[in-house]
Amino acid sequence: MSKYQAPRGTFDVLPEAARSRAKVEAAAEGIFARAGYERIATPAFEDTELFERGVGKSTDIVRKEMFTFEDKGGRSLTLRPEGTAPICRAYVEHGMHKLAQPVKLFYSGPFFRHERPQAGRYRQFHQIGAEAIGSDSPLADAEAISLLSNLLAGLGVPGVELRLGSLGSLEARRSYLEELKAHLHANEPELSEDVRERIDINPLRAFDSDDEGTRGVMAAAPTIVERLEGEDAGHFEEVRALLDAAGVSYVIDPTLVRGLDYYTRTIFSFVCEGLGAQSEVGGGGRYDGLIEQLGGPATPAIGWAAGIERILLALGDEAGESRRDAFVAVADESQRRRAMALAGEMRASGKTVEIDLAGRTLKGQLKHADRIGARRVVILETDETAQLRDMATGEQREVSPDSVLTEIND
RNA sequence: GCGGCCAUAGUUCAACGGUAGAACUUCGCGUUGUGGUCGCGACAAUGAGGGUUCGAUUCCCUCUGGUCGCCCCA
Numbered sequence: 008m009s010k011y012q013a014p015r016g017t018f019d020v021l022p023e024a025a026r027s028r029a030k031v032e033a034a035a036e037g038i039f040a041r042a043g044y045e046r047i048a049t050p051a052f053e054d055t056e057l058f059e060r061g062v063g064k065s066t067d068i069v070r071k072e073m074f075t076f077e078d079k080g081g082r083s084l085t086l087r088p089e090g091t092a093p094i095c096r097a098y099v100e101h102g103m104h105k106l107a108q109p110v111k112l113f114y115s116g117p118f119f120r121h122e123r124p125q126a127g128r129y130r131q132f133h134q135i136g137a138e139a140i141g142s143d144s145p146l147a148d149a150e151a152i153s154l155l156s157n158l159l160a161g162l163g164v165p166g167v168e169l170r171l172g173s174l175g176s177l178e179a180r181r182s183y184l185e186e187l188k189a190h191l192h193a194n195e196p197e198l199s200e201d202v203r204e205r206i207d208i209n210p211l212r213a214f215d216s217d218d219e220g221t222r223g224v225m226a227a228a229p230t231i232v233e234r235l236e237g238e239d240a241g242h243f244e245e246v247r248a249l250l251d252a253a254g255v256s257y258v259i260d261p262t263l264v265r266g267l268d269y270y271t272r273t274i275f276s277f278v279c280e281g282l283g284a285q286s287e288v289g290g291g292g293r294y295d296g297l298i299e300q301l302g303g304p305a306t307p308a309i310g311w312a313a314g315i316e317r318i319l320l321a322l323g324d325e326a327g328e329s330r331r332d333a334f335v336a337v338a339d340e341s342q343r344r345r346a347m348a349l350a351g352e353m354r355a356s357g358k359t360v361e362i363d364l365a366g367r368t369l370k371g372q373l374k375h376a377d378r379i380g381a382r383r384v385v386i387l388e389t390d391e392t393a394q395l396r397d398m399a400t401g402e403q404r405e406v407s408p409d410s411v412l413t414e415i416n417d
Numbered sequence: 418g419c420g421g422c423c424a425u426a427g428u429u430c431a432a433c434g435g436u437a438g439a440a441c442u443u444c445g446c447g448u449u450g451u452g453g454u455c456g457c458g459a460c461a462a463u464g465a466g467g468g469u470u471c472g473a474u475u476c477c478c479u480c481u482g483g484u485c486g487c488c489c490c491a
Contacts, residue, residue, distance in 0.1 A: 012464085012481080012482065013482095014482095015481080015482065015483090066489090067488075067489050067490080068489085068490080071418065071489095072489080072490090089490095089491085118491080120489090120490080120491095122418090122488090122489075122490085123418070123419085123487095123488090124482095124483080124484085125483095125484070125485065125486080126484075126485075127490095127491085128489090128490075128491090132491070133491090134491055135491095136491090201487085201488090205488095209488095209489090212488095212489095264489090264490095265490090266489060266490060267490090276490095276491095277491095283485075283486085284485080284486065284487080284488095284489095285489090285490070285491080287490060287491060288491070289491060290490080290491065291491090311491090312491055313491065314490085314491030315491085316491085317491060318491090336451085338450050338451085339450080368450085368451095369450050369451055370450080370451060370452075371444095371445095371452095372451085372452090373451050373452040373453095374451095374452050374453085375452085376452065377452040377453060378452085378453095381452095384451085384452085386450085386451075388450080394451085396451075396452090398452070398453090401451095401452085401453090403451080
């Protein structure tokens with residue numbers, strides 16, 4: 008055990024894992040590009056207050072999971088625990104409401120939450136996310152959800168289920184929660200202890216309880232979806248119809264819980280079986296009040312984030328082979344300089360090429376070439392002769408050093 | 418933040434309280450210029466700190482980290 012280790016809840020991404028990660032990111036970038044989403048990057052840390060106001064002071068994230076520190080000027084800063092509030096900050100700060108609406112943005116990068124690590128949960132984790140800011144149309148909801156659905160399907164993430172719900176407007180949500188709390192308080196004696204303790208903190212959680220008494224109480228409890236009315240109900244209806252039309256399957260989950268305060272109306276969660284306790288691979292929702300909350304004009308928006316580590320976990324270990332088109336070996340030390348020059352030319356023509364950097368014997372060079380997965384090896388013998396060896400078949404023939412470049416391109 | 422389980426070479430695993438072993442990997446050798454297979458050799462470990470004991474990888478405590486669950490979320 009070495010003296011220094013990656014800090015608790017963090018990890019190194021070694022080359023093999025980096026290849027799998029790159030695939031996920033490339034798939035996402037393709038999907039975003041084709042849907043007209045553009046990349047945005049925001050700082051790794053922000054004013055602490057941004058998250059307190061944006062995510063909500065009563066949320067677990069703000070109450071106990073933020074990496075907060077003071078800089079030398081006495082400012083309170085926090086490593087970003089999520090991506091939506093910073094992007095809304097940027098939207099307001101740069102007057103992006105003057106651009107053609109909605110502004111469609113995506114991001115990919117590290118986020119930080121001080122939690123107890125476990126499978127699929129880290130203190131520094133990575134999310135890919137999308138935000139469509141400036142449209143209140145159900146079409147924006149359906150498009151955003153479709154993108155994530157397509158991403159997970161395209162990557163082949165198995166056993167994914169989309170859960171869909173709606174919280175209504177902020178007012179509707181508030182009055183519903185009061186009604187639910189009243190119902191729970193009225194039936195307190197039948198509730199399990201942990202549910203009872205959380206009535207005022209997170210009453211929606213009671214719907215997930217497997218306690219028999221609690222289940223009885225919840226069977227008679229009102230659901231928010233039932234309480235939707237007017238435009239909220241119409242919006243939800245339309246989102247559902249659009250998803251149906253797009254062939255995106257989902258289940259309505261009236262008990263869907265989101266731990267961030269800014270969500271309104273549509274919320275959704277993609278869960279994946281067999282991921283253990285952290286089964287959500289991606290999720291999000293509409294946040295029609297956040298921009299205004301942060302000092303901008305009243306602006307509706309919707310977005311989501313997906314956890315890269317959870318996606319990779321769900322995909323399992325698919326060891327991507329690392330390959331090289333060729334390896335340039337030397338049979339004689341006098342050929343080293345020519346090997347270097349030849350490798351340079353081959354790289355310039357688009358090939359993946361390596362040379363020996365360790366002063367190995369020819370035998371050692373062949374062995375190394377095999378290990379790194381080189382398809383072919385060029386062996387420079389003299390200024391006039393060279394061999395071209397196919398590593399898979401073992402076939403080898405003499406070629407002129409000047410023709411190697413064309414030979415290798417066949 | 419709370420509870421359970423765990424910690425030995427780079428990796429995966431052994432070792433009754435009594436000499437820490439193996440496999441894979443890496444490097445080298447099997448003659449003079451040719452990889453994979455095979456044979457031989459070398460490097461390499463008890464997470465940290467205390468305690469009990471003649472003696473601790475083994476038992477106890479603290480810390481660090483991992484893992485599973487709770488909570489929460491991506």
